[in-house]
Amino acid sequence: MPGPDAVGKSGPHHPRRPTMVDVAREAGVALRTVSRVVNGDTTVGEDFAERVRSAVDRLGYQPDERARQLRSGRTGAIGAAVRHIADAHPVLRAIDETARAVGLTVVAMSTEDDEERERDAVMSMCRRRMDGIIIEPIAQDHHYLQPEIDAGLPVVAFDRPAAGLDVDTVLSDNRGGIAQAFAHLTAQGHRRIGYIGDDERIHTGRERATAFRDALSGIGGTLDGMVHPGPVEPARVAAALAALRDRPDPATALVTGNFNTTVAVIRALGADFGGIALVGFDDFGLADLLRPGVTVVAQGDEEIGRTAIELLSARRANRARPTRTVIVSTRLIPRGSGESAP
Amino acid sequence: MPGPDAVGKSGPHHPRRPTMVDVAREAGVALRTVSRVVNGDTTVGEDFAERVRSAVDRLGYQPDERARQLRSGRTGAIGAAVRHIADAHPVLRAIDETARAVGLTVVAMSTEDDEERERDAVMSMCRRRMDGIIIEPIAQDHHYLQPEIDAGLPVVAFDRPAAGLDVDTVLSDNRGGIAQAFAHLTAQGHRRIGYIGDDERIHTGRERATAFRDALSGIGGTLDGMVHPGPVEPARVAAALAALRDRPDPATALVTGNFNTTVAVIRALGADFGGIALVGFDDFGLADLLRPGVTVVAQGDEEIGRTAIELLSARRANRARPTRTVIVSTRLIPRGSGESAP
DNA sequence: ACTGGGCGAGACAACGTTATCCCACTGTCG
DNA sequence: CGACAGTGGGATAACGTTGTCTCGCCCAGT
Structure with missing residues (x-):
């Protein structure tokens, strides 16, 4: 159809949504009065308010949050990377629920363990x-955020510190957690206890491996060949496991230092976990269903x-x-794999 | 009111971030030129561009996406509820990755299976x-979205149809999936096959239960007491399971009709799944680790x-x-629980 | 030398909202 | 009866950006 209809035009105009001006015209009041009604300002007479509300409904008006934010300076939303x-x-669930409770909207984005994607996500939020921004840091260097922080952006890091940045941080008690796991196993009589975990270039991997070494030294055990940090790949984990078992005094x-390692180990161990006692760092769904x-x-x-x-x-x-940096304590949950004697 | 020039005033002004005007002043060029440089417009001379870029860096300028969107009309982001x-x-991963590939940002929000939260999330996106909006519908009635659709908002529903709305939809082949599961079990020689699944008030629950009835009738089996749709609660699922086993011709x-039901059933069955053959609808992580x-x-x-x-x-x-409504086919993944003879 | 064209930079308005100021009307008190 | 405070609505100017238009400049062509 050669219609004169301008719908397909290239301009920024779609069929055009109604604006406050349209509502004001429809209701026969001033623009500012519509704004007041929409924002629940009580200084508007009931008759005027009703006229406005009715016009809003008739037109299907929805305020444009972007314009509101631009003008008011407030966003009412925080980003979570x-x-x-x-x-x-x-x-993330806890972040979402808590933020909701205080009237904040959470916009979540994924970094996929990629430095560039983290940067993209965070800058997009800026x-x-x-x-404000809550970030689970992956990048080795977060200096790119410093100008934003200087400009007044509140930033909180969790799980790992944001390297190169002085910001509020929430961490798990990695050392305490490893100590709990270790103590639990020694209480069952174990003395030859091995560790497989994440690369020590990663904060949590480093903390947990270090804590494990301390614990093992603490009972007079040898560190030699018992601690295996590294990339979490099935082959590497399987090799570490083999090294721990094929020795005169097998573990x-x-x-295990994190969820992915735990799973890789279980896959490598097979049925009944090969009779080895296992305590994994990180809880996960269905952990109770495994045998x-x-x-x-x-x-x-x-x-x-x-x-x-x-x-x-x-x-x-x-x-x-x-x-401030807050350390959140961990909790050991016995389910069977860590309660067998040597 | 004390000071005439109070810095800590309650107004919309934080320390104030630099704007294009500041950059233009710093670079000694016009506002519009800064905009051109920032947007990669090639009609700017290299010397001007360099002056602008340097000013941007010095001031730590970041464009205000809200103002840009307001002015240009484009958002470049889609919501996923x-x-x-x-x-x-x-x-959601696939949505995120695909959108990224075509230059769209995905803003994800959670509905938590609550009609009101779905409405809140979706209206907030509007x-x-x-x-555009991609929605995994939970509400029984989505008429509230009709005005937005009329105003030109693209909406896509997935997993379930958006009741009361004529929108593009992506669904799983629920009937085909049930047929696959059923055929797989009959191929092992099973004839007394039971079904436990979601409430039939839910679209997927209804489709899957219906498909199962059809399949069972198809081999001449009795439907009586073999099909158990209902709320996914451990007690209800356990009762359904007991009913299927405690009969003259036990299943x-x-x-099982969805992930949660599968898990509830496995919990109730215990070790070795009580010798019963099981095929679950929905894949899940660690499914290969169970025994x-x-x-x-x-x-x-x-x-x-x-x-x-x-x-x-x-x-x-x-x-x-x-x-359009697109039906995406399912795939049966044998892992052991469904490959035992009666 | 004058003109025409292309290129690149600037002035201005507009996007949809809220903040600020102002004014018209009412009711009350001196 | 006049002035004044209080109430409630309206006009106008921002917020920070981009679209549109204009204009100055330089070079080539006649």
Whole structure:
């Protein structure tokens, strides 16, 4: 059709949504009065308010949040840059729920463990003028955020410190968690306990491996060949496992440093976990359904998320406040795999 | 009111971030020239461009996305309202990756299976003038979205149809998936096959239960007491399971209608799944680690997410296009639990 | 030397909202 | 009866950006 209809035009105009001006015209009041009604200002007479509300309904008017934010300066939303948005993420749930409770909207983006994607996600949040950013850091260097922080952006890191940045941080008690796991296994009589975990270039991997070494030294055990940090790949994990078992004094128990390692180890061990006692760092769904059930050190996900929002709110209230680092304790959950004697 | 020039005033002004005007002044060029440089317009001389870039760096300028969007009319972002943002969600991953590839940002929000939260999330997306919305519908009635659709908002539903709305939709082949599961079990020799699944008030629950009835009738089996739709609660599922086993001709095999039901059944069955053959609808992580491994009908998550973005893009290109519903086929993954004879 | 064209930079308005100021009307008190 | 405070609505100017138009400049062509 050669219609004169301008719908297909290239301009920025779609069929055009109604604006406050349209509502004002429809209701026969001033623009500012519509704004007042929409924002619940009580200084508007009931008759005027009703006229406006009726016009809003008739036109299907929805305020443009972008214009509102631009004018008012407030966003009412915080960004959350997490490692994998499509994976189960109990901390994100706590962040979302807590933020909701204080009237903030959470916009979540995924970094996929990629430095550039983290940067993209975070800068995109800055350009949207989020009221704050919660970040699960992956980059080795976060200096790119310093100008934003100087400009007043509240930032909170969780799970790992944001390298190169002095910001509020929420961490798990990695050392305490490893100590719990270790103590649990020694209480069953184990003395030859091995560790397989994440690369020590990663903060949590480093903390947990170090804590494990300390624990093993503490009972007079030899460190030699018992501690295996490295990339979490099935082949590397399987090789580490083989090294722990094929020795004169094979390990009778094992601590794994994170969820992915735990799973890789279980896959390599096969049925009944080859008779080895196992305690994994990080809880996970279905851990109770495996045979045996997997004993884990669980992180305080809910508390971590809640604390992150609290730190963010505190900083929004007082930008000059010194930064704080909160350590959230872990909890050992026995399910069977860590309760067998050597 | 004390000071005439109070710095800590309550106004919309934080320390104030630099704007294009500041950059223009710093660089000694016109406002519009800064805009051109920032947007990569090539009609700017290299010397001017360099002056601007240097000023941008000096001031730490970041464009305000809200103002840009307000002025240009484009948002460059689509909203995704999913059931549980903190749970593993392979479709969301596919949505995110596909959207990224075509230069769109995805803003994900959680509905938590709550009608009101879905409404809140979706309306919040509308107020932000998202370029499109992908929704995993939970509400029984989506008429509230009709005005937005009329105003030109592209909407795509996935997993379930959006009741009361004529929009593009991506669904799994629920009937085909059930048929696959059923055929797989009959091929092992099973004839007494039970079904436990979701409430039939839910679209997927209804489709799957119906397909199962058809399949069972198809081999001349009795429906009586073999099909158990209902709320996914451990007690209800356990009762259904007991009913299937405590009868003169107990079920030798079982099809479960969704992930949560599968898990509840496995918990109730205990070690070795009580010798019953099991095929679950929905794949899940660690399914291969259970003993036996869990045979499942997997949905085409990646294809569903990709298709959702494709339908959205197609509608953005042509608002008048008739709506389409795409059915994505399922795939049976044998892992052990469904491969035992009666 | 004058003109025409292309290129590149600037002035101005507009996007849809809220903040500020102002004014018209009412009711009350001196 | 006049002035004044209080109430409630309206006009206008921002917020930070981009679209449109204009204009100055330089070079080539006649």
